[in-house]
Amino acid sequence: KNQVEQSPQSLIILEGKNCTLQCNYTVSPFSNLRWYKQDTGRGPVSLTIMTFSENTKSNGRYTATLDADTKQSSLHITASQLSDSASYICVVSHSGGYNKLIFGAGTRLAVHP
Amino acid sequence: EAQVTQNPRYLITVTGKKLTVTCSQNMNHEYMSWYRQDPGLGLRQIYYSMNVEVTDKGDVPEGYKVSRKEKRNFPLILESPSPNQTSLYFCASSLSYRKETQYFGPGTRLLVL
Numbered sequence: 001k002n003q004v005e006q007s008p009q010s011l012i013i014l015e016g017k018n019c020t021l022q023c024n025y026t027v028s029p030f031s032n033l034r035w036y037k038q039d040t041g042r043g044p045v046s047l048t049i050m051t052f053s054e055n056t057k058s059n060g061r062y063t064a065t066l067d068a069d070t071k072q073s074s075l076h077i078t079a080s081q082l083s084d085s086a087s088y089i090c091v092v093s094h095s096g097g098y099n100k101l102i103f104g105a106g107t108r109l110a111v112h113p
Numbered sequence: 114e115a116q117v118t119q120n121p122r123y124l125i126t127v128t129g130k131k132l133t134v135t136c137s138q139n140m141n142h143e144y145m146s147w148y149r150q151d152p153g154l155g156l157r158q159i160y161y162s163m164n165v166e167v168t169d170k171g172d173v174p175e176g177y178k179v180s181r182k183e184k185r186n187f188p189l190i191l192e193s194p195s196p197n198q199t200s201l202y203f204c205a206s207s208l209s210y211r212k213e214t215q216y217f218g219p220g221t222r223l224l225v226l
Contacts, residue, residue, distance in 0.1 A: 004155065034214070043117070043203050043217030044156075089155070101215070103148075103155030 002027040004092050004104035012110045017080055021107045023073040023090030031095035035064050035075050038087045038106065047075070047088075080111045115140045117218035119204050125224045126194055134189045134221050136204030144207045145187040146171070146215070147179065149200040156203065162187055163210050194225045 004025045013019050032051045036044035048057045048064040056065045061078045087106040094100045117138045126132055146161040158171030162181040178190040204218040
């Protein structure tokens with residue numbers, strides 16, 4: 001079964017600290033992996049997208065890594081800010097057919113001053 | 114400004130009363146999709162459309178209908194809403210069905226009594 005699992009479910013860190021969010025997937029065949037940020041009450045916004053051949057991709061203080069062999073990805077946030085408080089969703093694209101997206105349940109991050 | 118808009122943003126209704134949630138995008142995107150988001154679960158696809166007059170079922174289509182008469186609009190219709198359709202709904206669009214980033218609307222929070 002095609003699934004995307006994220007850990008931890010929730011995380012609290014202090015402003016300025018770094019953190020890493022995990023994503024494991026069983027989707028096959030795989031097309032690409034995306035990380036989205038979802039602020040409370042808003043739609044998800046894309047942070048990064050990586051294909052099979054890409055190991056890492058950065059977007060400012062966000063760095064995503066991908067290990068297609070072990071089917072794992074991580075999102076590292078550097079020097080966290082209060083505005084980083086949000087849910088972070090890992091999304092894997094299944095390449096069969098029309099490029100269907102399979103969503104993880106998300107990690108809820110709270111950054112405290 | 115490039116965006117996906119949804120209306121209404123909030124809706125309270127009663128069981129059996131037909132309703133329509135509108136979705137519109139101004140980016141000339143071919144692909145549009147509807148998702149629902151429930152606590153503890155990832156976004157689940159309801160219906161999608163690859164282009165005008167081309168729609169297909171996603172993972173949870175029961176109780177919903179869609180239409181795509183124009184490229185910019187993709188309304189979601191609940192013919193006879195039930196309490197289990199209480200959820201947060203998101204419309205999304207992308208240039209095509211391939212790997213391009215999906216842009217999400219702001220969401221519609223629906224409560225069915």
